[in-house]
Amino acid sequence: MKPIAISARGVCAAIGKQRVLHGIDLELRAGCWTSVVGPNGAGKSTLLKALAGLLPRAAVQGELRWLGRPLAQIPAPERARLRAWLGQNEGGADELTGYDVVMLGRLPHQSWLAPPGPADHAAVAQALHSTQAWDWRQRPLAQLSGGERQRVLLARALAVQAPVLLMDEPLANLDPPHQTDWLHTMRTLAHAGGTVLSVLHEISFALQADDMLVLAGGRVLHHGACAAPATHAALEQVFGQRIRVRWLDGMWMALPALQRGGPESGPSGPATPAVPE
Numbered sequence: 611m612k613p614i615a616i617s618a619r620g621v622c623a624a625i626g627k628q629r630v631l632h633g634i635d636l637e638l639r640a641g642c643w644t645s646v647v648g649p650n651g652a653g654k655s656t657l658l659k660a661l662a663g664l665l666p667r668a669a670v671q672g673e674l675r676w677l678g679r680p681l682a683q684i685p686a687p688e689r690a691r692l693r694a695w696l697g698q699n700e701g702g703a704d705e706l707t708g709y710d711v712v713m714l715g716r717l718p719h720q721s722w723l724a725p726p727g728p729a730d731h732a733a734v735a736q737a738l739h740s741t742q743a744w745d746w747r748q749r750p751l752a753q754l755s756g757g758e759r760q761r762v763l764l765a766r767a768l769a770v771q772a773p774v775l776l777m778d779e780p781l782a783n784l785d786p787p788h789q790t791d792w793l794h795t796m797r798t799l800a801h802a803g804g805t806v807l808s809v810l811h812e813i814s815f816a817l818q819a820d821d822m823l824v825l826a827g828g829r830v831l832h833h834g835a836c837a838a839p840a841t842h843a844a845l846e847q848v849f850g851q852r853i854r855v856r857w858l859d860g861m862w863m864a865l866p867a868l869q870r871g872g873p874e875s876g877p878s879g880p881a882t883p884a885v886p887e
């Protein structure tokens with residue numbers, strides 16, 4: 611059995627005076643990519659921040675553990691090496707070049723005021739190549755398009771080379787080929803033993819993860835394998851039966867639940883492909 615990388619027991623969190631998370635219990639195993647889905651306002655970003663240790667301590671109740679250790683007992687520099695973070699709509703560092711932005715991901719590995727070493731430069735180059743952002747390494751972040759910028763920020767998270775990677779809407783602004791590249795990268799990381807947690811609104815991409823966490827109203831509605839019928843049922847339920855999960859072209863996909871018989875369904879409707887054994 612793979613070790614548990616992150617666990618939460620009875621975790622509640624508030625933003626300001628508003629209680630957003632209510633008694634979250636979960637275990638995320640090493641070597642597993644889990645996608646987090648749910649309607650707007652379900653608490654996905656708040657959960658990710660709580661698990662990342664990014665909410666003020668007073669705002670979180672319950673027990674959070676990383677690699678079996680209480681989060682509160684892990685010093686900040688060690689936390690920064692253990693988990694990489696890509697937030698939603700990240701700002702700042704606009705005047706820095708792409709290269710320097712990604713080098714920020716190496717700070718947890720560097721001694722105070724020491725210049726980056728060969729391992730840092732190698733990690734930055736590898737990360738920039740893996741998101742195909744190497745060509746913009748000399749350009750300021752402010753001069754990049756939304757998708758180019760997102761690929762630099764993703765490279766920054768990858769350059770940390772942390773065992774745990776938490777990402778909030780990582781596909782924002784990415785074009786389809788780079789969304790597909792991202793999917794391959796996440797599978798590779800999980801296959802190599804990493805723990806990946808990603809909040810996604812692109813449900814068909816979320817279904818390519820190993821496991822899925824379905825949130826609603828600040829609670830875990832379902833946590834299970836992406837291939838499990840119970841997960842598909844929870845997905846359809848949480849989105850008010852407005853999507854359908856179907857097996858298409860060798861993978862599970864989420865399709866909009868359009869009314870049958872309308873012009874969208876075509877002249878005679880498509881045949882339903884066979885589901886895997």
Ligand SMILES: Nc1ncnc2c1ncn2[C@@H]1O[C@H](COP(=O)(O)OP(=O)(O)OP(=O)(O)O)[C@@H](O)[C@H]1O
Pocket residue numbers: 625626628630648649650651652653654655656657
């Ligand atoms: N800064 C804030 N102040 C007050 N309430 C907030 C703040 N940020 C979030 N909330 C509220 O907390 C709840 C959960 O927000 P959260 O961003 O975690 O949801 P989400 O599932 O990530 O949503 P989305 O899919 O829209 O990104 C929402 O009701 C939201 O209105």
